Amino acid sequence: MITSLNNKTVKEIAALSQKGKERNKKDVFVVEGVKMFMEAPEERICGIYVAGSTEQALLKTCGEKLSRLSYELVSDEVFGKMSDTMTPQGILCLVQQFHHDLTFLLKNGIKERKLFIVLEDIQDPGNLGTIFRTAEAVGASGIIMSRHSADVYNPKTIRSTMGSVYRVPFVSVEDIPSVIKALQEEGVSVYAAHLGGKTCYEAFDYRKSTAFLIGNEGNGLRKETVDCADVLIRIPMEGSVESLNAAVASSVLLYEAYRQRRV
């Protein structure tokens, strides 16, 4: 059992929780809690740490998955130092990062019924994670993010995905306009959520392959991105509301597409 706060592994894991650079260097990310452990693809798990006082309870909750895999016991104090959460559940894993390929992503899903969400510079990890969760819920083909978006592997993002990060393919790209072009070449119609949109979002047919562009929380989409879209759509708003939360805007559009596809 690791009991020293100065243990090298303990320091490494704390650094992996806190620093994106460290995560990328080691090509892993940290997930916490029973749900995130249970849903983690087994072949990607490269380390499991369990707090001493919770071991017996976790062996029951996590069933044979935990008993089968080897894990390292750490003292509760050490676990507290590794953990990013206020009320840790006593289990934490290192998981290998994903490297989805844009070409694969563009081909993902039923040919004529793809559904993408393209995020430009989304800053809030909670919003990003929530968008992953909603994207899985509507059966989206994938998520495309600009390089300056929040880090998918930030512990807050990971928590908010509620496991969808394991299942929704995503890529981070340098240049959004060129991805829009690639989407259009695949027969995907690209809709930009924009305050300047003349027509409300529900007026369009999203049953065919569709991508929605969602911009930064404060500034919306860049002009050069908007210019590449096929259509500007508006989510109408009453009162003095100037914009919606980015995860809410994404959800309204994704669920409208999903509603049309199910009718």
Place this chain on the structure above:
Amino acid sequence: MITSLNNKTVKEIAALSQKGKERNKKDVFVVEGVKMFMEAPEERICGIYVAGSTEQALLKTCGEKLSRLSYELVSDEVFGKMSDTMTPQGILCLVQQFHHDLTFLLKNGIKERKLFIVLEDIQDPGNLGTIFRTAEAVGASGIIMSRHSADVYNPKTIRSTMGSVYRVPFVSVEDIPSVIKALQEEGVSVYAAHLGGKTCYEAFDYRKSTAFLIGNEGNGLRKETVDCADVLIRIPMEGSVESLNAAVASSVLLYEAYRQRRV
């Protein structure tokens, strides 16, 4: 200019940011930033604090509203202690709490076209604030929350409302089932978002007066609450998603009602 971190006012404001009890005792809440100051109803503002280094810029940005009202200057260090944000904008106000009345709330809006959202034990301040923002965007008549929901006046909630807290009437109630009865007596149909719902949400007509019940992030709605609802509705989900984020679920339902009302 207040320059001492030990100044009584400074300590009081830090306590008002941090403690719900203090806020309720003094019947005020703290708002930060230019937008929240500009949108605050003037008659409710009972204190304005400006960081020395930002005064001149703020007098420009905030125009005559700031020049007209009296404010207290504080040193940047003192402002940092008062502030709850990572990158403070240098303006912070105390605003009088709202005391909306349930009877008034139930009568609010066009008689046959009311739209309520009823929240049972929503725990996350960000979710609660985001629901306020979306509720204003769809022209909702009001928000009803159980007593054990997150605190509306928590600085995180306030920030997430983006000013909607000033404009959407809300009440906190002891007993949700009795409120459901009161809504039904007003002719409002009450729909519970529930995983056990047999019919998808979009199958219903929300053009008449409608209320949506949304449950706690982890546990959903209580059984006694679900039992009072007129209909259980389901938001369909693909993949391994077990539930949606509470603010996302609220948005999907509120925007579907708003879509139907606009068509």
